[in-house]
Structure formats: structure tokens, C-alpha cells
Amino acid sequence: MTLARTGTFRSRLKKILGVMIPILITQLCITGMSLFDTVMSGHAGTVQLAGVAIGTNVWMPVFTGLNGILQALTPIVANYRGARQLQKISGAVVSGLALACALAVTVIGAGSQLLPRILDTMSLAPEVRTVAFRYLGFVAWGILPLFCANILRSFVDTMGYTQVTMRLFILTMPVNACMNYIFIFGKLGAPAMGGPGAGVGTAITCWLLFLSFALLVLRLQVFRDFHVFRTSGFSFRHIREHLRIGIPMGLAIFLETSFFGVECLLVSRFGTVAVAANQAAMSFCNMLYMVPLSFSLSLTIIVDQLYKVKPILK
Secondary structure, X not given: OEEOOOOOHHHHHHHHXXXXXXXXXXXXXXXXXXXXXXXXXXXXXXXXXXXXXXXXXXXXXXXXHHHHHHOOHHHHHHHHHHOOOHHHHHHHXXXXXXXHHHHHHHHHHHHHHHHHHHXXXXXXXXXXXXXXXXXXXXXXXXXXXXHHHHHHHHHHHHOOOHHHHHHHHHHHHHHHHHHHHHHHHOOOOOOOOOHHHHHHHHHHHHHHHHHHHHHHHHHOHHHHOOOOOOHHHOOHHHHHHHHHHHHHHHHHHHHHHHHHHHHHHHHHHHOHHHHHHHHHHHHHHHHHHHHHHHHHHHHHHHHHHHEEOOOOOO
16 A cells, blocks of 8 residues: 655645535535525524424434435545546446435435424424424435435546536525525415425425436546446445445534534424524534535545555455
8 A cells, every 4th residue: 555645735735625625615505505495494484494494403414424324435436546446436336326225215214204203302383393394304305316416426526526516516506596485485386385395495406416417427428438327237245335434434424413403403492583593503503514524525535546555345
């Protein structure tokens, strides 16, 4: 195992920032979707904002934890690139997509059983509970495409095209805002759904994001040659290796982000206004957390590419 010792400190820092900045913008866009949900719901009323805030803080730790598992594809693909085992990348990606589907189905199934009990344990006003439950119900329709999109995103990022990912996620921001506007306030013939309408907008945005990534890897030559949707590359060995690396990553990220969610849930006993105010403050903290997270993701890509190692799977 040897490290490529080339370049000065300044050149290496420039390389890190070149990878990190697009990832940071992408992470801010992901967080911005939840921020749009809460901010735009706030214009529909305090109850709508409180309901969406509760729903967001229940969902985000779960999403970030499971997404941390899926992000294990980044070091796996980077390892194959560094080891010049490019032919194994397609198997890792298609196996990651299968894992993403399995996790999405598990979350939806478990959520349908546990969510009512979780909400019942909080001291929520009935109308706030209804908004939170309906919001999360609509968000659930976007879990499968969101998880699959994040697998494809890890593949694209690790291949060195973080700016492509950044552009796609930047485009999702106005799309998400437009969808929220339509379904929250009842525009263009859609019913005025209030806070739950933000869940509809988020689900539609997630499907469009996944379709965009799928089209990207199918049409661009640099990605098309890997045939990442070819099911013949699926292997349970890839799944096991993905989980071996991903579960510690997901658990660490879950523990980090759950602090934000638990705080909002504890504040819920103080009433609707307190929940709404707390969510406004925590949205800013969530944005700040994206800086160290993006830095760690960029280092993962760069370090694995610089090391000359044996492939993870033989």
C-alpha cells in the first residue's frame, strides 16, 4: 500500500476544495429541500409549520442514517478505481441499487406500523399530529427514488464528476419550490393541502431527481460504458461488503444528526409555537453540519484514489 506523493500543500488543498465545494453545494441543496418544506409551510400557518417540523425531524435522522449506509458505495467504487479494477464497479453499483430498494421497502413498512405510535408519544395538538402524519405519508412515496438516486450520485461523484451532481441538485431546488407552492397553496387546479402538500412536492422532486440520474448514467458515454443497470453484475458479496462498510458509517451519521431531531421532539411538549420557533433555528444548524460532512466525503474520494491498494472484493 503506497501513497502517491505528488504536489505541494497548496495544490493538494486546491484538489480537496475542488471536490468538496460541489459536494457541499449538493448537500446544501438536499438540506434545502427540507428547509423549503418548513419555510413554505410556515406561510400556510403555525400549525402547518409545526406539523411539518415534527415530520421533518422524525424523517431526517432516519434518512441520514440509512443514506450513510448507501454512501458506502463511495469508498467501494473509489477503491476499485485506485486498484484499476474498473470491471467490478458495475456490480457494486447494481448491488447498491438493490440494497437501496430493500432499505426503502423496509423503511416504508416499518414506518407504517411505528409512526402512529411515535406521534402518539408526543404531546401534540391533534391538528399538528394530523399534519405531521399526512406529510410523512406523502414523503414516503419519494423514499425509493431518493435512495436509488443517492446510489447513482455516489457512483457519479466517485468517478470525479461532482460538478455534474451539483448541477442536478441545484435544479431540484426551484422544482421543489414550485411543487411545494402548487400543492401547499392549491395552485394550477391542485387542492390546497397546507403542510402535507410539501410532502407531495418533495416526493415528486425525488422521482424527477432519480430519473435525471438514470438518464445521465445511461446517456453519457463516460458512465454508459459501466452498464450499472445490468442485473448480471448483482452479487450478495457486494451487498455484504456494502453493509460491512456502510453500517458503521450510517450509525455514526445517525447519532450525529439525531441530536437535531431529538431536540425538536423534546420541545414538542411546550406547544405549537415553540416547535415552530425551534425548527427555524435548527434549520440553520442543519446547514452548518453539511460543511464537515462534505469535507469527509471529499477526503474519502481523494484518499481512495491516491492509494494503490488491492481491491476490496477478490
